[in-house]
Amino acid sequence: MPKLTIAIDGPAGSGKSSVARHVAALLGYLYLDSGAMYRALALKALRHGISPDDENKLGSLAKETHIELRAPTPEHEQVGAKNCVFLDGVDVTKEIRTPEVAQAASRLATIARVRELLVAEQQRAGAGGGVVMEGRDIGTVVFPDAELKIFLDASPEERAERRWKEHQEKGERLTLPEVFDEVIERDKRDRERKVSPLVRAADAVLVDNTAMGIEETARLIVMLAKERERELAKAGRA
Ligand code: CDP
Numbered sequence: 001m002p003k004l005t006i007a008i009d010g011p012a013g014s015g016k017s018s019v020a021r022h023v024a025a026l027l028g029y030l031y032l033d034s035g036a037m038y039r040a041l042a043l044k045a046l047r048h049g050i051s052p053d054d055e056n057k058l059g060s061l062a063k064e065t066h067i068e069l070r071a072p073t074p075e076h077e078q079v080g081a082k083n084c085v086f087l088d089g090v091d092v093t094k095e096i097r098t099p100e101v102a103q104a105a106s107r108l109a110t111i112a113r114v115r116e117l118l119v120a121e122q123q124r125a126g127a128g129g130g131v132v133m134e135g136r137d138i139g140t141v142v143f144p145d146a147e148l149k150i151f152l153d154a155s156p157e158e159r160a161e162r163r164w165k166e167h168q169e170k171g172e173r174l175t176l177p178e179v180f181d182e183v184i185e186r187d188k189r190d191r192e193r194k195v196s197p198l199v200r201a202a203d204a205v206l207v208d209n210t211a212m213g214i215e216e217t218a219r220l221i222v223m224l225a226k227e228r229e230r231e232l233a234k235a236g237r238a
């Protein structure tokens with residue numbers, strides 16, 4: 001069977017990383033979390049005291065920064081990490097999962113030069129197919145020719161509650177309204193930015209998993225992927 005490129009896009013907390021990771025495991029594909037790359041660059045900018053709105057400095061920073069995604073170690077999997085993230089050779093998998101880094105990531109993600117560099121890196125990492133990549137612009141910009149595109153969504157209340165529960169499990173004392181505001185503010189910025197905004201690609205399948213679990217959602221996507229694989233195999237034989 002031919003190996004597909006599967007693009008999963010959607011807002012914060014819609015289940016992209018959990019579902020994409022599961023889909024990749026079921027299909028024997030590579031899983032890649034593009035948001036982790038924006039988060040890693042944001043972490044570096046914060047550490048260097050660079051404003052996440054400073055276009056010039058961030059363009060240069062992105063150019064001199066090496067970000068690598070690797071399969072998670074068992075230790076990382078235990079704390080819910082779906083990819084290990086290395087920033088200039090140093091593991092920052094845990095450090096990038098804070099609301100502060102998430103906000104900074106969504107601010108620097110509005111900068112065209114930053115996106116250009118990270119998108120090129122994502123295209124290199126996913127070249128060859130057999131990959132599930134998730135983010136905001138995978139089906140529209142990174143892999144516009146992906147054989148299967150999913151727009152994953154859930155209600156804002158459900159998405160905020162999912163994120164809040166994660167923070168609770170890590171012992172972070174954020175209230176549900178605080179997490180709700182963070183998620184909504186970031187969504188708004190991601191949907192309204194000029195460069196590669198979060199939009200559903202015209203040919204993406206909309207999957208609303210507000211009332212669905214990770215396993216159920218992943219199985220639905222795997223079903224769609226198998227159908228695409230069969231269609232492509234048939235077209236190849238014709
Ligand atoms: O990557 P994204 O921000 O879209 O979402 P995620 O990190 O995969 O999921 C956020 C949280 O929601 C995780 O703790 C998942 O386990 C949980 N989740 C869920 O409970 N039900 C789903 N259908 C999807 C995700």
Ligand code: CDP
Binds near residue numbers: 011035105134135138
């Ligand atoms: O896990 P969650 O959905 O909360 O966020 P993420 O996927 O880790 O992405 C963090 C931020 O990076 C997002 O709010 C976007 O602003 C940005 N991002 C993007 O612009 N394009 C992508 N392909 C992935 C993430």
